[in-house]
Amino acid sequence: xxxxxxxxxxxxxxxxxxxxxxxxxxxxxxxxxxxxxxxxxxxxxxxxxxxxxxxxxxxxxxxxxxxxxxxxxxxxxxxxxxxxxxxxxxxxxxxxxxxxxxxxxxxxxxxxxxxxxxxxxxxxxxxxxxxxxxxxxxxxxxxxxxxxxxxxxxxxxxxxxxxxxxxxxxxxxxxxxxxxxxxxxxxxxxxxxxxxxxxxxxxxxxxxxxxxxxxxxxxxxxxxxxxxxxxxxxxxxxxxxxxxxxxxxxxxxxxxxxxxxxxxxxxxxxxxxxxxxx
Numbered sequence: 452x453x454x455x456x457x458x459x460x461x462x463x464x465x466x467x468x469x470x471x472x473x474x475x476x477x478x479x480x481x482x483x484x485x486x487x488x489x490x491x492x493x494x495x496x497x498x499x500x501x502x503x504x505x506x507x508x509x510x511x512x513x514x515x516x517x518x519x520x521x522x523x524x525x526x527x528x529x530x531x532x533x534x535x536x537x538x539x540x541x542x543x544x545x546x547x548x549x550x551x552x553x554x555x556x557x558x559x560x561x562x563x564x565x566x567x568x569x570x571x572x573x574x575x576x577x578x579x580x581x582x583x584x585x586x587x588x589x590x591x592x593x594x595x596x597x598x599x600x601x602x603x604x605x606x607x608x609x610x611x612x613x614x615x616x617x618x619x620x621x622x623x624x625x626x627x628x629x630x631x632x633x634x635x636x637x638x639x640x641x642x643x644x645x646x647x648x649x650x651x652x653x654x655x656x657x658x659x660x661x662x663x664x665x666x667x668x669x670x671x672x673x674x675x676x677x678x679x680x681x682x683x684x685x686x687x688x689x690x691x692x693x694x695x696x697x698x699x700x701x702x703x704x705x706x707x708x709x710x711x712x713x714x715x716x717x718x719x720x721x722x723x724x725x726x727x728x729x
Contacts, residue, residue: 486519491515494510504559509553599644606622609683625723635687639681663696
């Protein structure tokens, strides 16, 4: 079981000593479904140790809207500090809670420093620090409550460079033309283990997202599956305008839920850089 229990965004902020502004008029009571007009909060999920001695700080977010997709370009309204870590956070925020959307790798001697993700949107500013405090250690690479289950493995170059967990793997850059579909392929596999009491699994669920970039991205197949013993999924992506993009593919085994899951194990992110020209 992870040492880090799930906390709501507000509770997590308080636990970290972050000042949270008083609820604005736009924040409605729980239980009322609001399509748009609400805010977005960054979330620190916790940290885990990598095999090379470095650490990964995992972040997600909470878009309070039930329908509105929020776009926040990198800059004063959406940034990481120190600046050396800035640029890996998303600029597109899909509705509701999304766990472990990206991770920042920090050195072995990071100590008591912090990586702070700030979002300033609709008059509300949230600054959430990620630290290596022991209370925030998570089991992102192996789930103790799931019989040693490990996350799926993803690759954009057929196994040459693989990754697992929230930090996942990065691929590209590849080149595309604005308005012209381009083929994106990811390879995935899994150990086939599941949480205790769950049915054996035969496949890994994949879902594609725009992670960051200046325009809209559409996918011919936004979701699909590959067998646990390995397989490829291909989708055609169309980029609205020229610019630098990152698309993300999330792989879930049957231990998680479709949005990730607050237990922090077991899903994997893959990030693909795409340079879109005229």
